[in-house]
Amino acid sequence: MASMSLLLAGLFLPLFPMSIVFNFVFQRASSAVLRVFIIIVWPLPGLWLIENSSTELVDIYVYWALFTSVLYGFRTVVVKELSVWTGFIATSAWSLLWVAEYLGAKVDDLIMHTFAYSIPLVLLALIVARLERQYESAYVGVVTGLAQEQPRTTGLIVVVILAVIGSPLFPSFFSLLSNINNVVMVMPSIALAIVLVWLLWSWSGVRLLQELVVGDPAVFQHDDISCGQTMLFCFSFVLLVAGGLYMAEVLL
Amino acid sequence: MQQLILLVIALPFLSAIVTQLFCARLGKRAATVSVMSLWLTFILACITLWLATSDATLQEYSLLSSWGIIRFDSLGTLMCLVISAISLIVHIYSVRYMVEEPGYGRFFTLLDLMTGSLMLMVVAGDLITLVIAWHLVGILLYFLLGHDTRSRPAYRYAFWTWITYRFGDLPLILAAVLLFQAYDSWSLSVIFARIAENPQILTVFDLPLVEMVGSLIALAAFARSAQFFLHTWLPYTMSGPTPVSALMHAGIVNAGGFLINRFAPVYVETGGVLHWILVVGLVTAVLGSLLMLTQNDIKKALGYSTMGQMGFMIMECGVGAFSLAIYHLIAHGLFKGTMFLSAGGVIGKARKNDGIPKDALYNFVVAKRPAKNRKPWLLMAAMTIIIPAVVIFAAHWFVAQDFMHKQGAVILLFFGWMAGAQLFFVTYRMRTKNFVRLFTMMITSFIIVVVGYSYISHAFDVFLYPDQEFANRLYAAASIDILWFDAIVILMTVTIVANWLRTYYGGRKGHYMGNVYKPFTLAFYALLAREFYMIELYTALVRRLDSIATRLNVWLRWV
Numbered sequence: 001m002a003s004m005s006l007l008l009a010g011l012f013l014p015l016f017p018m019s020i021v022f023n024f025v026f027q028r029a030s031s032a033v034l035r036v037f038i039i040i041v042w043p044l045p046g047l048w049l050i051e052n053s054s055t056e057l058v059d060i061y062v063y064w065a066l067f068t069s070v071l072y073g074f075r076t077v078v079v080k081e082l083s084v085w086t087g088f089i090a091t092s093a094w095s096l097l098w099v100a101e102y103l104g105a106k107v108d109d110l111i112m113h114t115f116a117y118s119i120p121l122v123l124l125a126l127i128v129a130r131l132e133r134q135y136e137s138a139y140v141g142v143v144t145g146l147a148q149e150q151p152r153t154t155g156l157i158v159v160v161i162l163a164v165i166g167s168p169l170f171p172s173f174f175s176l177l178s179n180i181n182n183v184v185m186v187m188p189s190i191a192l193a194i195v196l197v198w199l200l201w202s203w204s205g206v207r208l209l210q211e212l213v214v215g216d217p218a219v220f221q222h223d224d225i226s227c228g229q230t231m232l233f234c235f236s237f238v239l240l241v242a243g244g245l246y247m248a249e250v251l252l
Numbered sequence: 253m254q255q256l257i258l259l260v261i262a263l264p265f266l267s268a269i270v271t272q273l274f275c276a277r278l279g280k281r282a283a284t285v286s287v288m289s290l291w292l293t294f295i296l297a298c299i300t301l302w303l304a305t306s307d308a309t310l311q312e313y314s315l316l317s318s319w320g321i322i323r324f325d326s327l328g329t330l331m332c333l334v335i336s337a338i339s340l341i342v343h344i345y346s347v348r349y350m351v352e353e354p355g356y357g358r359f360f361t362l363l364d365l366m367t368g369s370l371m372l373m374v375v376a377g378d379l380i381t382l383v384i385a386w387h388l389v390g391i392l393l394y395f396l397l398g399h400d401t402r403s404r405p406a407y408r409y410a411f412w413t414w415i416t417y418r419f420g421d422l423p424l425i426l427a428a429v430l431l432f433q434a435y436d437s438w439s440l441s442v443i444f445a446r447i448a449e450n451p452q453i454l455t456v457f458d459l460p461l462v463e464m465v466g467s468l469i470a471l472a473a474f475a476r477s478a479q480f481f482l483h484t485w486l487p488y489t490m491s492g493p494t495p496v497s498a499l500m501h502a503g504i505v506n507a508g509g510f511l512i513n514r515f516a517p518v519y520v521e522t523g524g525v526l527h528w529i530l531v532v533g534l535v536t537a538v539l540g541s542l543l544m545l546t547q548n549d550i551k552k553a554l555g556y557s558t559m560g561q562m563g564f565m566i567m568e569c570g571v572g573a574f575s576l577a578i579y580h581l582i583a584h585g586l587f588k589g590t591m592f593l594s595a596g597g598v599i600g601k602a603r604k605n606d607g608i609p610k611d612a613l614y615n616f617v618v619a620k621r622p623a624k625n626r627k628p629w630l631l632m633a634a635m636t637i638i639i640p641a642v643v644i645f646a647a648h649w650f651v652a653q654d655f656m657h658k659q660g661a662v663i664l665l666f667f668g669w670m671a672g673a674q675l676f677f678v679t680y681r682m683r684t685k686n687f688v689r690l691f692t693m694m695i696t697s698f699i700i701v702v703v704g705y706s707y708i709s710h711a712f713d714v715f716l717y718p719d720q721e722f723a724n725r726l727y728a729a730a731s732i733d734i735l736w737f738d739a740i741v742i743l744m745t746v747t748i749v750a751n752w753l754r755t756y757y758g759g760r761k762g763h764y765m766g767n768v769y770k771p772f773t774l775a776f777y778a779l780l781a782r783e784f785y786m787i788e789l790y791t792a793l794v795r796r797l798d799s800i801a802t803r804l805n806v807w808l809r810w811v
Contacts, residue, residue: 023811075808078801084810147401158395167391168384177383181429188456191429195422202418206394210407214398249317252380252438 005049006061012046013098014091015061016068026087032129035083039121043094043114050101051110057102065098066193073200077207082128082138085208086121089164092197093117093172096179099190103182112247113179116171119243120163123236127157134222148217150224156233158209163240165205166198171244178251254313257300257324260332261375263293264339264368268361275357283347286360290340290367297329297336304329305715312377312441319438321377326716327513327578331374334582338502338589339367345593346495353493359399363499366392370503374510378438379428382514386424386472386507390417393504397492406491413485420475420482424511427468434461444517451521462518466525469515470532477508477562480536484786487543487555494592501558502589506581508562512569513578513716519569519729520722526730530570530663536563539784546780554595558588564667571660572730575712575723632676633756637749640672643699647706658727659737666741670748672698677752 011018022042029035050057072092079085100113130153131138147154163170176198184191225233267289275282304326311324343363350359369392373385390413397410432438434453435446447462455461473479478486486505490497512519512529519526540560547553561584568577644665679694717723731737782788 020808020811027811071804074797075801075805078798078805079810087811145402154401162391168387173384173387177380177425177429180425181432184426184429185433185456191426195426199418199422203415206411206414210398210411214401214404214407216402245316248319248380252318 003055005053006055006057009046009049009053010061010064013043013050013065013094014068014072015064015095015098016071019068019072019091019095022091023084023087026090027083032126035086035125035129036122039086039090039118039125042090043097043118046094047097047107047110047114050098051107057098061098062102062187062190065095066190066197068092069095069197070193070200073197073204076204077200079204080139080208080211082124082131082208082212085204086124086128089201089204090117090121092201093121096176096194096197099179099183099194100175103179103186109251112171112250113175116175116243116247117164119236119240120160120170120172123233124157124160124164127153127160130225135218143212143218145213145215145217147213148215149221152227152230153225154213156225156230157212159233159237161205161209163237165201169241169244171240171247174244174247174251178247181252254311254322254324256296256303257322257329257332257375258313260293260296260300260336261322261368261371263289263296264364264371268364268368271357271364272361275361278357280351280356282357283343283350283360286364287340287343287347289364290336290343293367293371294333294336294340297333300324301329301333310441312439314377319378319380321381321439322375323377323440324375326718327510328375330578330716331510332371334585335367335370335374335503338499338585339363339370341589341593342495342499342502345498346493349495349596350493353400355399355401359396359493362392362396362399363495366396366499366504370507373507377440379431379440379443380438382440383421383425383428386476386511387421389504389507390414390421393417393496393500396496396499397489399493399496400491403491409485409488409491413489416475416482416485420472423468423475424472427465427472430455430461430465430468440514447517447521460523462521463523463525466515466518466522467528469511469518470525470529473508473511473566474532475508476511477505477566478536478559479508479532479563479566480539481786483536483540483559484783484790486559487547487552487783488787490551490555494596498589498592501554501592502585505558505562506565506585509565509569509577509581512566513574516574516717516722516726519574520725522729526570526572527732528570530567530730533563533565533567533570536560537567538563542780543783546777554588554591558584561588568664570730571663572658572727573660573664573709574726575716576664576709578716579709579712630756633753636673636676636752639695640676640698641669643695643702644668644672647699647702650703650706658724659731659734660727662737662741666744668702672702673752677755 007018011021014022022038026035026038029038069092072088072095076085076088076092079088094114094117096117097110097113100110105113128138131143135143137143146157163172166172166176176194180191180194183194267286270289271278271282271286274285278285304324313322313324314320315322343360346359346363350356353359366389369385369388373382373389376382376385394410394414394417397413398407400406428438431443434455435443437443437446451462453461455464475482489500492500537560540556540558540563544553544556544560547556561580565577565580565584568574568580648661648665675694675698679691713723717726779785
């Protein structure tokens with residue numbers, strides 16, 4: 001029964017091949033609200049299940065989670081569609097929550113780790129939804145030269161992607177750092193795997209960014225995001241950084 | 253004093269915020285805000301350095317509970333001054349240079365952020381702040397190099413820089429967490445004190461902690477300072493704006509030397525790490541210089557020149573001459589920054605008039621015509637070998653008589669002797685009417701350079717490492733068995749002198765390269781011209797990984 005609950009948790013804190021379900025659902029969700037809802041809610045049942053599981057997590061789950069994280073991190077390297085990229089990164093990031101749980105993180109800390117990865121993805125999903133409305137696609141082969149056409153949107157995408165891939169001062173940075181710090185003496189190979197995942201995120205994030213942002217603008221011009229919305233996003237970035245600093249105080 | 257150093261770091265960040273928020277309203281005047289703040293930063297950095305020279309005791313200021321520590325010491329304040337000076341020059345240069353470019357305000361915002369991050373990096377008093385600043389520098393450099401958002405080549409090469417820097421960030425993170433786990437503190441002062449008390453701690457895989465951490469930090473420094481195998485980004489990042497190239501070559505790329513200096517209390521306890529730092533630095537110095545000589549593209553040649561210099565800087569750390577590496581990075585930063593910033597003007601003038609005097613130097617370097625009537629080659633060969641050695645040894649003996657007891661110092665003297673002798677050799681081959689005058693001038697300038705260099709390096713040693721015992725222990729950590737050392741030095745000397753004599757003799761006979769060596773020389777030249785096929789190698793690797801990732805995605809139907 002306990003094993004069943006852990007396997008079920010693998011559906012929500014995605015473990016390959018159960019991760020396919022999340023990505024299938026996420027990619028089929030067409031509205032921004034639904035995507036935001038999925039990103040916020042999906043990992044929570046998984047957290048509840050592993051927290052309330054009657055058995056201790058065994059090593060195999062951690063290695064399985066890391067395999068999933070590396071696999072999806074690696075797969076993002078060639079992904080050019082923003083919604084697919086968001087789903088893959090979410091899978092890769094949430095898999096790391098197994099490591100935090102294995103290291104004995106408290107429930108509060110686990111929730112903090114979860115939101116550290118999820119909130120930037122929520123912001124990204126909102127921007128992607130807007131781009132999809134404008135271009136009827138968020139495939140970066142179609143949308144290029146965004147910096148020339150929509151400088152404000154470009155600035156927001158740049159900051160959001162930096163937040164997603166674990167850049168300093170954002171919560172994901174401190175979450176990854178905390179995981180490595182906690183695991184390095186216990187299981188050094190896991191620390192190395194997390195470092196590899198971090199590198200893969202950086203690689204794929206910047207690759208995606210420059211495909212999207214750089215180049216000559218599209219023939220048909222679209223309106224940039226409004227100043228008010230930009231301010232709202234900027235405010236959320238400030239909150240993210242504040243959250244990151246709080247996380248660092250708590251976890252490090 | 254604490255408030256002053258905080259202000260030095262805070263000013264560029266404040267300037268970045270103001271410039272970004274008001275750039276639409278300020279227009280071209282956004283640059284004025286940025287430059288004014290940099291002037292103020294520079295002045296404050298001068299004051300903090302002056303304070304540091306008058307009071308060498310370490311002071312720290314903590315912004316948060318366990319991290320966010322600002323460290324006020326001689327290395328940090330010196331680097332702050334260097335960074336603010338170079339950044340100020342780059343700011344002033346950019347005011348007019350970038351005025352026609354789109355994203356004028358953004359450029360100055362990024363420059364200010366970069367200046368602030370670099371300063372934060374050099375005064376970081378704990379591992380988390382250091383890692384954050386180290387990481388931020390890489391991110392900001394990527395966006396500065398890719399300032400022109402229309403240019404795909406600029407971003408392509410900026411990406412190379414990004415991924416190499418990320419590769420270098422991660423060992424630093426691992427080193428930081430290993431140190432924290434061993435000494436239970438993020439603070440550098442606490443860690444260094446505990447290392448001095450108990451350096452023999454074992455870490456993961458039962459390896460000695462200091463060796464492990466020293467190697468990881470060295471790896472981070474190698475990526476940042478473009479050492480061989482991690483160097484390909486440097487010669488190719490010339491598509492970015494010229495001021496960014498200047499800042500990168502004059503400041504950012506030198507960070508490897510700073511990082512190794514910052515962790516000197518770790519390296520002083522290591523056994524073999526400094527040896528392989530020496531080897532990597534030496535290989536990079538030699539290959540960087542060779543690659544520079546074989547480039548047709550002058551910008552790439554400049555890039556490889558920086559690589560060679562960085563190799564030398566890392567090599568200096570590898571022989572235990574830590575303070576000399578700092579002097580080297582400052583000197584290199586100033587001259588390379590000048591070269592980049594004046595390159596545009598020189599090219600513009602050269603289009604009208606090349607300005608090259610058709611004199612002895614031109615005949616030798618450009619027309620490749622060696623002198624016909626020269627002094628007897630045996631006499632010149634003797635002078636070539638003896639005079640630089642006498643000048644270099646005498647200068648160092650006057651500065652510090654115990655200098656020759658350090659193996660690292662002997663290696664550096666060896667390099668100085670080689671460079672001096674090469675200079676004399678070149679002079680011998682030059683066509684001139686008054687050879688005695690030329691030779692006297694050259695010896696005089698050589699003496700001034702060597703004596704100046706010796707005194708300045710000694711002053712740096714006293715300022716950065718006032719504890720003479722610690723400085724001696726650094727040299728000792730870099731030393732090897734005396735028999736092996738002597739054997740290597742003698743072998744190197746004999747090889748080099750024999751080759752000089754062969755070249756002199758060949759010059760007398762009228763041929764420089766025998767047919768026996770020709771196929772080997774041509775093959776080696778081809779290898780150099782293709783830059784050791786490193787680009788092809790990395791490109792093939794990335795394509796292979798892309799191909800695997802694509803197949804996986806197709807196989808798993810992109811879910």
